[in-house]
Amino acid sequence: MISENTIGQAIEDLFRQIEFQAEPAGLYDPLRYMVSIGGKRLRPRLCLTAYGFYKDTLGPEILQPAAGLEVFHTFTLIHDDIMDRSPLRRGHETVWKKWNQDTAILSGDVMFIDACHRMAQCPKNELPAVLDLFFTTARQVMDGQQLDMDFEQVPMVPMQDYMKMVGLKTAVLLACSAKTGALIAGAPAAHCQALYDYAYDLGLAFQVADDYLDAYGDEKVFGKPIGGDIVQNKKSWLIIKAYELAPDSMKAALYMPAETPGQQAGKIAAVKAVYDAAGIPELARTQIAALHESALGKIRELAPEAREVLEAFARKLVGRTL
Amino acid sequence: MISENTIGQAIEDLFRQIEFQAEPAGLYDPLRYMVSIGGKRLRPRLCLTAYGFYKDTLGPEILQPAAGLEVFHTFTLIHDDIMDRSPLRRGHETVWKKWNQDTAILSGDVMFIDACHRMAQCPKNELPAVLDLFFTTARQVMDGQQLDMDFEQVPMVPMQDYMKMVGLKTAVLLACSAKTGALIAGAPAAHCQALYDYAYDLGLAFQVADDYLDAYGDEKVFGKPIGGDIVQNKKSWLIIKAYELAPDSMKAALYMPAETPGQQAGKIAAVKAVYDAAGIPELARTQIAALHESALGKIRELAPEAREVLEAFARKLVGRTL
Structure with a gap:
């Protein structure tokens, strides 16, 4: 090792x-x-x-x-x-x-x-x-x-x-x-596959966490202005979930224009209000936790020292959102 | 075989x-x-x-x-x-x-x-x-x-x-x-290298032949309008050789503008006149023949049947200019 x-x-x-x-x-x-x-x-x-x-x-x-x-x-x-x-x-x-x-x-x-x-x-x-x-x-x-x-x-x-x-x-x-x-x-082939599956699930968790932090992170830690996905109309886990769950009456906010700085700040606030009302942040954290858990479930057959390293790696990568 | x-x-x-x-x-x-x-x-x-x-x-x-x-x-x-x-x-x-x-x-x-x-x-x-x-x-x-x-x-x-x-x-x-x-x-390694060297020289011959045909080919055979390199101011074997050999008094033609169709036809004629005066077409054919010859010189150790195939291949590829 x-x-x-x-x-x-x-x-x-x-x-x-x-x-x-x-x-x-x-x-x-x-x-x-x-x-x-x-x-x-x-x-x-x-x-x-x-x-x-x-x-x-x-x-x-x-x-x-x-x-x-x-x-x-x-x-x-x-x-x-x-x-x-x-x-x-x-x-x-x-x-x-x-x-x-x-x-x-x-x-x-x-x-x-x-x-x-x-x-x-x-x-x-x-x-x-x-x-x-x-x-x-x-x-x-x-x-x-x-x-x-x-x-x-x-x-x-x-x-x-x-x-x-x-x-x-x-x-x-x-x-x-x-x-x-x-x-x-x-x-062994089974370990190769287990490591593949672990990192795959962790990759999904990482991306959903990135989507979450793009709207709810700390700008200093995240390294980019908060709300970038919202301003750019980027598809993200949050907006797709909001589109699934938010009442139709609230969906207009998801498609607001965001050209001027004022419109951008307004859109970020309006979209986050929809997210909050529909309980999206909690759902995102639940999803990240589930994917994180699923990743760890894939490496049960590995040696305890290996599992420990991979658990710490996963915690470091997505733990900040949990 | x-x-x-x-x-x-x-x-x-x-x-x-x-x-x-x-x-x-x-x-x-x-x-x-x-x-x-x-x-x-x-x-x-x-x-x-x-x-x-x-x-x-x-x-x-x-x-x-x-x-x-x-x-x-x-x-x-x-x-x-x-x-x-x-x-x-x-x-x-x-x-x-x-x-x-x-x-x-x-x-x-x-x-x-x-x-x-x-x-x-x-x-x-x-x-x-x-x-x-x-x-x-x-x-x-x-x-x-x-x-x-x-x-x-x-x-x-x-x-x-x-x-x-x-x-x-x-x-x-x-x-x-x-x-x-x-x-x-x-x-055998020596054959691998001989085939590499043959195709390398043939590639050079092919490109010089392509440059030559771009100015002196038959449009129907060449498949593109003749004079394309001249109109686009593309570096080619011909223009570089002309720049080396043509007297300074003639070099202005090499840099004529070619924006309108009339200018383009005029430039093609003027540049080809420089080429002709400096004996560029003959020099290009001599260069192609030398590279062709060099390619064939690389495969002397191969079996006679192999050499025959490669000689025919080279003739087909660059022979039309010789």
């Missing part, structure tokens, strides 16, 4: 020392930039944590794929930010905004190639299974982004479709990260 | 029967569209031809990677067409023009994933070498596209830089295609 401290240090070293080609600079500078603006590194952490349950040391055969998962995630952010016209990411300018759109397309492409190349550094025996999982997951993430964009074109979507989109866009990559670590460590 | 007829039929079947996911349709329809508008399928042909020198039958372990090379090439076209603002590809609307830019970005991404997934179907023993070559090549193709875009920002580039860009953007993928077939067939 590898300690969480060792893993934390390894992740820090990995991304401080990560190297991309020097030239053409116009292509690779955005990669260095995106890695430098940080991130929670959840995917390498899940990968290395799962690996560490079965192994005692970290070598390139696991560190490179762990980095590849984060690099892949970062590639999706570069392209998503173009499609979503987002000017900011983690408090910094997005690549298309800082450079231009063509640079963001091509730098994203080469970042994805870099991710694949790192994934392919895993041991030969595990390579077919690891790559099959990775490419299947990558395709699902794209399917999720497409559904997310499709949802922008319709006034409302059923909760079931929303959760399917979240599963594809967010949960499968976390699940793939945990399972990849287990696969490379040569863990 | 597998006959060229068998390979031709296999390629036709492969792309007639190729399947992509049904849903979300917004994401996968552009993939079906791009495959349906055809192409010369040079990359799968080189791959299967090289494989066929050492094997007698075609199975999925070679057909899937062969398809993957073409799917990868098609992905690069989808993204290049966004960056180059090209409205047409092979006489049909480009994906960004027919759908929209976001669709072109995301469908391109998922097409690359599909390509990787097919490459990964090769036999486990060859997987590390095949993927290492493929991802290295993919990165080089992106480097080439970046250089091509960088070149648009400067009035002229040295011939050496232009040929380096052509090598990255066009030649390495043809070289990778031939070598992949040989690797999967378990060919």
